[in-house]
Amino acid sequence: MTTPPHAALNNTLWLIRRELWENRSIWLMPLILGGLLLLAALFGRVDIEVPAHAGSGVGVSLLFGFGITFFLVMSIYSTWYLLDCLYTDRKDRSVLFWKSLPVSDTETVLSKLATALLVIPVVYFVVADLTSLLIAFIISVRASSLLGGSLWRMDLWLQLQALWLYLIVTLAIWYLPVAGWLMLVSAWARRAVMLWSILPPLALYLAERWFLGTDVLGTQIAGRLFGYIAVAFHARADGLAHLDGPAVAASAWDLMNPAAFLSNAATWAGAAVGFALIYGVIQVRYRRTDAG
Amino acid sequence: MTAIIEAHGLSKRYGAHLALDHADFTIQPGRIVGLIGPNGAGKTTAMRAILGLTPYEGSLSVLGREPFRERAALMRDVCFIADVAVLPSWLRVDRAIDFVGGVHPRFRRERALELLARTQITRKQTLRELSKGMKTQVHLALAMAIDAKLLVLDEPTLGLDLLARRGFYDALLNDYMDASRTILITTHQVEEIENLLTDVMFIERGRIALDCPVEELGTRFAVVAVNEDQTETARAAKPFYERRMLGKTLFYYETPDLQKLGAFGELHTPSIADLFVAKLSRQAA
Numbered sequence: 354m355t356t357p358p359h360a361a362l363n364n365t366l367w368l369i370r371r372e373l374w375e376n377r378s379i380w381l382m383p384l385i386l387g388g389l390l391l392l393a394a395l396f397g398r399v400d401i402e403v404p405a406h407a408g409s410g411v412g413v414s415l416l417f418g419f420g421i422t423f424f425l426v427m428s429i430y431s432t433w434y435l436l437d438c439l440y441t442d443r444k445d446r447s448v449l450f451w452k453s454l455p456v457s458d459t460e461t462v463l464s465k466l467a468t469a470l471l472v473i474p475v476v477y478f479v480v481a482d483l484t485s486l487l488i489a490f491i492i493s494v495r496a497s498s499l500l501g502g503s504l505w506r507m508d509l510w511l512q513l514q515a516l517w518l519y520l521i522v523t524l525a526i527w528y529l530p531v532a533g534w535l536m537l538v539s540a541w542a543r544r545a546v547m548l549w550s551i552l553p554p555l556a557l558y559l560a561e562r563w564f565l566g567t568d569v570l571g572t573q574i575a576g577r578l579f580g581y582i583a584v585a586f587h588a589r590a591d592g593l594a595h596l597d598g599p600a601v602a603a604s605a606w607d608l609m610n611p612a613a614f615l616s617n618a619a620t621w622a623g624a625a626v627g628f629a630l631i632y633g634v635i636q637v638r639y640r641r642t643d644a645g
Numbered sequence: 646m647t648a649i650i651e652a653h654g655l656s657k658r659y660g661a662h663l664a665l666d667h668a669d670f671t672i673q674p675g676r677i678v679g680l681i682g683p684n685g686a687g688k689t690t691a692m693r694a695i696l697g698l699t700p701y702e703g704s705l706s707v708l709g710r711e712p713f714r715e716r717a718a719l720m721r722d723v724c725f726i727a728d729v730a731v732l733p734s735w736l737r738v739d740r741a742i743d744f745v746g747g748v749h750p751r752f753r754r755e756r757a758l759e760l761l762a763r764t765q766i767t768r769k770q771t772l773r774e775l776s777k778g779m780k781t782q783v784h785l786a787l788a789m790a791i792d793a794k795l796l797v798l799d800e801p802t803l804g805l806d807l808l809a810r811r812g813f814y815d816a817l818l819n820d821y822m823d824a825s826r827t828i829l830i831t832t833h834q835v836e837e838i839e840n841l842l843t844d845v846m847f848i849e850r851g852r853i854a855l856d857c858p859v860e861e862l863g864t865r866f867a868v869v870a871v872n873e874d875q876t877e878t879a880r881a882a883k884p885f886y887e888r889r890m891l892g893k894t895l896f897y898y899e900t901p902d903l904q905k906l907g908a909f910g911e912l913h914t915p916s917i918a919d920l921f922v923a924k925l926s927r928q929a930a
């Protein structure tokens with residue numbers, strides 16, 4: 354295929370727009386979540402007793418809590434999106450329409466990957482940010498000046514932005530192999546994508562334990578799924594969850610650990626596996642046009 | 646003029662089943678070709694190979710390109726409508742136009758809007774809100790607004806009522822077809838496309854059983870309605886198929902000697918539908 358680069362970019366932008374048309378949840382879900390949090394801030398209890406020494410920490414914890422909520426919803430949604438994105442159009446046969454257009458399978462696969470790893474996180478980032486601002490405003494009007502005041506700190510907001518950006522970049526790299534696997538299942542399975550995404554790794558894991566007595570695969574998978582925080586952040590990260598003690602004041606700058614993340618062999622080994630899987634996804638997408 | 650499609654020894658295997666078995670055919674520009682066959686004969690597989698949707702064995706060239714390797718590039722010059730159900734239900738009509746206009750260099754937006762303006766469809770409707778006939782109108786408007794060299798239609802009117810089917814083919818002939826275009830249609834509803842074809846291809850068990858321009862059907866085939874007393878002589882002239890009807894027997898002949906056959910009874914050129922039944926029943930027997 355000889356597509357000039359500007360045409361590939363043009364196609365990719367249209368394809369991403371297409372994803373936003375099809376999957377309105379990408380922006381509806383964070384908006385609804387943000388709306389619920391706003392309602393909670395408007396009508397919920399805000400007259401919490403705040404110990405004077407922990408004042409600023411409460412604000413940080415509050416914003417951090419919002420962030421985690423958005424983040425959890427996003428992880429669940431992205432997983433579903435990746436499993437679904439190359440499967441639904443085969444199931445309803447609309448893949449035949451998409452494939453009747455001069456758009457390559459590589460462009461299709463990469464635009465869906467970019468939607469999952471960049472577009473969705475950025476949408477959540479923007480909505481979470483706006484929600485936090487509004488909530489900070491509401492709380493500072495409704496609650497004690499101590500709690501409210503702790504939310505209006507320029508450096509805090511800068512930290513939040515930096516934290517989000519760091520999250521987006523590192524998450525995309527770290528979870529590339531997971532995204533690759535989910536997309537491979539989505540491009541390949543004729544039905545039951547959820548089962549296909551879980552059963553083969555589970556079977557391999559059990560087979561390895563029974564026949565070889567080792568646990569390499571299990572360790573790798575668990576490390577990939579749950580090891581992100583440990584690799585990308587300093588160990589003090591959990592300090593923020595507590596309201597007492599000096600760790601409260603820890604700034605986001607001290608939490609992020611890009612040097613460790615970028616120099617960790619697991620980061621790049623995972624990325625390599627991710628690229629290999631994505632290559633596989635493109636090959637499968639080339640050949641498969643039906644499901645069910 | 647160079648051929649639009651050239652296939653030599655085109656084969657496709659699904660496990661033990663040979664869906665296409667060394668099929669050879671050539672399609673010239675400016676023709677409207679009907680690829681006709683019973684279910685499971687290899688029609689859809691042949692279409693998929695031509696559209697680059699499936700790998701195959703043998704050689705296949707569409708507009709000088711190798712379809713499977715170059716599908717995306719090929720689709721700039723080829724337009725394709727599978728059956729009516731394939732437009733995604735969540736897509737809005739105006740966005741379908743935006744999208745195709747965005748990615749297709751040969752799409753003329755004004756043309757699509759003009760074609761849609763003749764229908765009852767409004768631009769803010771999503772496909773799921775439209776009837777099957779309206780979905781076809783949307784798809785046809787999109788396809789006809791593309792300045793393609795080859796239009797491939799795979800069972801394009803499946804599930805449509807008679808009015809919608811007639812409307813579909815009328816639009817195709819009146820508003821789309823000209824000498825610079827080629828259309829390839831598969832269907833098993835032969836009667837429906839009989840009058841618009843310039844060429845017929847019968848496909849059976851993965852092979853091309855007949856490939857003939859419509860204007861040559863009269864010299865290549867004949868059917869004679871023979872009275873009871875003449876049946877033995879007619880049978881001796883080696884028909885490839887016979888069928889009893891209303892006290893007469895219809896005998897079908899290939900490369901007929903028209904003068905000789907005329908003596909047995911009333912002579913006709915068989916319709917494509919009749920020829921299809923005759924050719925394929927004979928082979929099944």
